[in-house]
Amino acid sequence: MDKIILGIDAGNHKAKVVGPFGIDSFKTNVCDWFERDVEESFGPDDMEFEIDGRKGYAGTIAQYEDEFGDGTRYGDSKAHEDTKIRVLLAIHRYLSRYCPHIEQVSFVTGQPIKRHKQDEKEAIIAMLKGRHEIKVNGKIRKIAIDKVAVAPEGSGAFWAQPSDGVIRVIDIGSGTVNAATIIDKRHINSASTTFNFGVETVANKDDLQKIARGIVRNTTKLKWNKSDKLLICGGITEGIAPYIIEHYTNAEIINPTIHRGNGVTTLHPVFANAVGFYAVAKGAFG
Numbered sequence: 001m002d003k004i005i006l007g008i009d010a011g012n013h014k015a016k017v018v019g020p021f022g023i024d025s026f027k028t029n030v031c032d033w034f035e036r037d038v039e040e041s042f043g044p045d046d047m048e049f050e051i052d053g054r055k056g057y058a059g060t061i062a063q064y065e066d067e068f069g070d071g072t073r074y075g076d077s078k079a080h081e082d083t084k085i086r087v088l089l090a091i092h093r094y095l096s097r098y099c100p101h102i103e104q105v106s107f108v109t110g111q112p113i114k115r116h117k118q119d120e121k122e123a124i125i126a127m128l129k130g131r132h133e134i135k136v137n138g139k140i141r142k143i144a145i146d147k148v149a150v151a152p153e154g155s156g157a158f159w160a161q162p163s164d165g166v167i168r169v170i171d172i173g174s175g176t177v178n179a180a181t182i183i184d185k186r187h188i189n190s191a192s193t194t195f196n197f198g199v200e201t202v203a204n205k206d207d208l209q210k211i212a213r214g215i216v217r218n219t220t221k222l223k224w225n226k227s228d229k230l231l232i233c234g235g236i237t238e239g240i241a242p243y244i245i246e247h248y249t250n251a252e253i254i255n256p257t258i259h260r261g262n263g264v265t266t267l268h269p270v271f272a273n274a275v276g277f278y279a280v281a282k283g284a285f286g
Contacts, residue, residue: 003104007278010086013174016274017090021098028086029062050135084127106147106285108277113152113178114194121150147285154178155187157233159276160256172234174200179219191222212243233272
């Protein structure tokens with residue numbers, strides 16, 4: 001094998017990567033480089049990088065060391081430089097962990113539904129496609145990105161657990177919540193959107209019942225029916241699901257699975273988009 005296909009969910013809180021050999025995840029905080037007097041270790045995902053002339057830190061170290069906050073860029077679009085850094089680091093980590101001899105990569109990544117526009121998708125593809133030489137923790141790696149596709153988040157998660165009929169998806173992220181409608185495996189724009197709030201951007205991120213009420217209140221504007229089949233995913237799925245199910249009685253958690261060898265591994269719902277993106281990537285590029 002001289003090339004690889006991946007699904008990459010480059011979230012504001014964590015990146016999730018799914019491929020033929022398994023999964024990977026790391027904190028996506030990014031901050032500018034500075035000389036450290038004391039080289040403290042903050043986590044196994046600490047990274048010092050140099051990408052296209054930009055030097056910085058990523059991972060847990062950036063969460064603690066960024067002088068302008070927690071090193072995270074929120075918003076309803078991923079057509080920006082931090083996404084490029086997150087994706088290239090995600091590819092580097094996956095290759096280093098599973099297949100260090102491979103350089104050529106094709107993948108599907110995501111964009112919030114509200115900004116899943118052609119110009120935004122083209123901007124993401126343009127900044128990622130092609131050859132890259134990056135340095136991470138002193139080691140240089142060459143990455144050749146052959147093919148890239150950008151899928152809508154939430155709808156992407158549907159492909160981790162696809163079925164026919166009318167399906168609603170609530171994808172709860174750190175900076176946004178994606179509300180997707182899929183009918184007979186087709187995304188329906190008029191009944192889908194992105195809410196510009198997430199777990200890390202609300203006043204009290206521990207009040208899951210309040211966050212659930214906000215999600216339900218906003219989805220009712222999309223004319224969703226209380227009895228619709230609904231899939232829930234994201235990092236806080238297990239905690240918030242009971243409050244969403246109080247309103248959407250036919251809701252369930254997405255439990256994405258991957259095949260490894262002769263067995264099947266069930267993953268946390270936070271991997272739903274990445275698993276869905278990988279399924280789409282295999283269909284498009286395989």
